[in-house]
Amino acid sequence: MNHDTRLCWLPFLKSWVEKGPTDCMEMARAELSTGLAALDMDAPVLIQAVPDADEGYEILTTNENITIRGGKRGVLYGAYALMMRLAAGFSPETPWTEPACPLRMLNHWDNMDGSIERGYAGGSFFFRDHHLKYDEQRILQYGRLLASVGINVVSINNVNVHSPAGLLITQTYLPELKQVADLLRPFGIRLLVAVDYALPVTYGLGTADPVSPQVQEWWKRQVSLVYQYIPDLCGFLVKADSEFRPGPHMYQRNHAEGAQPLARALKPHGGVLLWRCFVYNCKQDWRDAKTDRPMAPYEIYTPLEGQFDDNVILQIKNGPYDFQVREPVSPLFFAMPTTNKAIELQLTQEYTGQQIDLFYMPPQWQEIQKTLGENMPKYISAVSNLGDDPNWTGHDLAQANLFAYGLFAWHRNVDPAVCAQWWTRLTFGPDASCNQTIVSMLLSSREIYESYNTPLGLCWMVNPNNHYGPSPEGYEYSGWGTYLRANRDAIGVDRTTSGTGFILQYPEKLAAQYNRVETCPEQLLLFFHRLRYNYRLPSGKTLVQHVYDSHFSGAEQAKALLCAWQMLKGKIPQETYTNVEERLMRQVSNACEWRDVINTYFFRYSGIPDEHGRVIYP
Template structure:
């Protein structure tokens, strides 16, 4: 009985839910020689329990205990003790006369070559970073001798959380807010403290805790007191909090009759509010503002410039040392597509370039990496090259708003690097975007990084175990943008899943293939992610890109596709870049294929540098991307015995879903452009599905056909739904196929508002059962469309010719047990 109990306890210990992220500190084999080589004490050069140095000492003690099962005592005053780890600031370190290199703000020295391990920071935050970096080495089994100094690429390294006061999160896919609920700050901030620890471990030094679409009630006294509590939680980890502001707060919340930034009463109101916040949070990082964009209020309401609006807040912050992050994402839905020169991509430069030099010195213009909106591929925003007297920061997006919403594996650093490494050629000199955001290109004092992250209460933080690689990599790149994407990924894999070579190889292969695959089956050649831009930004809906005022257009018609952004004949966008880059994009012959439709409008028969026509590239890429997504399932299944069951099952569920949804994407895009252009696929795949049985062609009882919109998000444009929300439906067909084993794939729709039950039978034998609940953390649609379309697969099912395949659907709530089609796939065949 005791042995059984011990085995049970070991099994419990092995199960993991992802809450520790890459800070699991899983045990590493360590023999006696290894144990003897480990330091025997920790010297922490600060006794203040709220200081990052004190936290570093605690983290080191706990980490070494968990990694090597060795208890290392902490002391605070004997830095001459041999075989010790010394952690503190350079100012407090007086244990050696050796030369220590000069360090920038937040920089640190990590030295393991002598009798002591030195973890020394320019400031307390830097010392904590050194401790986490040392522990990262140990957790990967790396006990090598190293000695180096490390400095931050830029002073600003923030995350933005789009949390709302009611606890919801805009573009969040991992449950409700860890900060807010019911209009106020939550009482229990344990989860926030754990997040602060994760951020500090990747050298993030700031967090904006509320949505850029801000609610002015954040400024209520009870919520300002709540901000104090949040700041108290993050401060020991060296992370300063900031807040998003609603620009109309003086009127909508403060009782004034105006929010005109030049009105003296408004100026005084903002100064007073800022003083009140700093009384509670004296180290507040500052403010983030989204103004005059997407319906948000701003200075343009009063015909004031964006700089005048930013400066009233920046001046209120100056006495307190705060910074103002002002988003360059300024546009509205009033563009007219019939005007050939209309172009949302022009907006950032049009608005901000004329204001260069007019912003206060503590203003940082926060620029999205591309000129549209976190697409699967965009050119680097030309605004980075057009503000030479203004501080700038790059805005990335860890939460996968347009890129699969954590339901699809997409490792993002290779995408980010296309922008960071892009050479803007300012004054015909090497000018990579990474140098513009650090301040190097134009010799600016401030600059850096921000990323929209949107963690939630889900134990995995982002809703997906594999998605956490993007948060980890963001921090690593913000510290050092020259770091290699694959090297970063492999560090994360070892820290998260262990050092087994097969695990390392397979997750690396999957992750590095994931962004190219997603680009292939969603939108390529620079045409953007062909999702529904009006609704949830998730599933396919290419028609939604055009004929609206938002300007996220492809200008697709029966003859051709693409935005002409040339100076000579188009919107002029290409001319916003410095001359060498403008010339590159002006000429279709020198424009790279992966951005050709971003800069040029062409016929579907236009031949790319690859030799393929545009339309055939569409077909081939979408089929190739879906095949790659399907390969992820087999790769992951090869790791079944190497990863704990909880995480293995969760990741497998998502990869199986992604494989099915990639087929939805593939078919929708291929069918849409086939229908629009009337040009056939040279390989005759599009519209030809020999393994499918359309649901509407089956014998139906209690079911009826339903015309799906958009048409391309259902096979043959048609699905079936139950005749009422209380009627059980049956769809059956007699099979005429060669006898053998098949993978039975069933495409259906999982709607918000119900959890239907489907049961599938072979003759009278039940094959399986499933419910309308993808278990992905969110259900993105109330309609039958590309967002809700999904697939369930039963593998290796034996069928004979003459068998009756029967599916029984029981509706629930507003979900009428919808079915699209059945596919009987021989082994190795991707539908």
């Protein structure tokens, strides 16, 4: 089967990937040999190794030749960059460049039965029937795809480590895991394994208490075994004490104590421990108005500043909730200055349209970067949007998010428009009018989706469990801590100094901005403030009228996306056209449902009609 479809941004490379190369330098030569011939490149391309440069590279041009200079992995990144620049019609000349983030990670939430948690692009291409069963060419093509945008670490199994995935680091599965590591190594990609914190219990110790000498010794032995099979393993990824996962709180230990035995077992081998900070009370009583879920990570982790080992990296979701359409950055990024941190993004569109609705993410990342500034973490990860669908991402245009993520992880300040233009030219060719339409669709998609979704940073108006489509009160009386607190007068949770005090977790300047309704960014008003329905926004509109207008407008703009795409019929491959058209039609239906449900919800609570007399269902 030819898995490397027209949607891959590397159409100049044949779909079959050579298995022969054993390191990045050899792979660079093999890929250049194929790609340059397809690009009709006449000038010789030379590769020059730069000692100790690792991932950095530069591309130099003369009248006679082109030279890629770089470290062992850098020359591979340079090879792909050269070919992509040539294919897009850009100058190949590239000044010396090095990645902003040393670890640029992709986290798969794949289960060993072949399913993917929050996956919207088919099943796993790693696992089947509780084993690592895969098409070898698919793995090699995957390695090529990631290396072309500089991603260098992958975890292939779900952080919710469902049986038998806990055994991946045991003799039972290590031979299989080693084969995957061997396939990805020539692309400069190392494995990270999501591990079960309670695995020592499974092995008969009766406890996973991190201060137990027996537990500490068990982790040392197990880690040593893993490195015998995979000597360049990046390390482990842990979700502990979160959403019913086991962790150190079971033994009245804090998370610094909990991370210690794993981190110290990894340290002699050069391994790191990614420790997720997605920890909160998921059994909250909805009657409890004092507990505020977004406050939990800060409260749990900031007292532990200086207590984590130096090879522990706290992996923090971009916002304090859970990858919502609009939420502020997590305040934890501004705290714990001596502790290693990674930002976790989500490429899979759990809350942003599930690869049905179009949602281009880089504008969101750009805002995060701008807000965090020098507090942007050194490390970065993202939840994968890939599966075994022939086009990798379900929605053909969703592949732009993976492409842009790699560039963002490398450069940080990369322009979302530049990413969109580059990806579109590589994917769809040189037709300027076609590319302009697609780039415009991508760049407007986030604003469109947000306009018919949850308004003003309110969050959590989705259907419970599957998280697609509207259900404003689906979570309102649950234990998940995701409350809107709407009544006939007002809506939202007061998180100011007069409310839960969440605002105080931010630095003084940002806290002051968020604390006053007059200075709080409009997109976050209902995240931080409880407001009456007749509150007037700077636009002069009441809050409820803004909701009505944005939702009617959003549904119309979704229809405009579909119309714009339909104008491209005949200009792009039919399979791509059909794939995207079908999803955009579903997006229109979804947008109309959101419009009607959210407008009705606000009308029923407020009793305030639409000023323009449009249809809102009583």
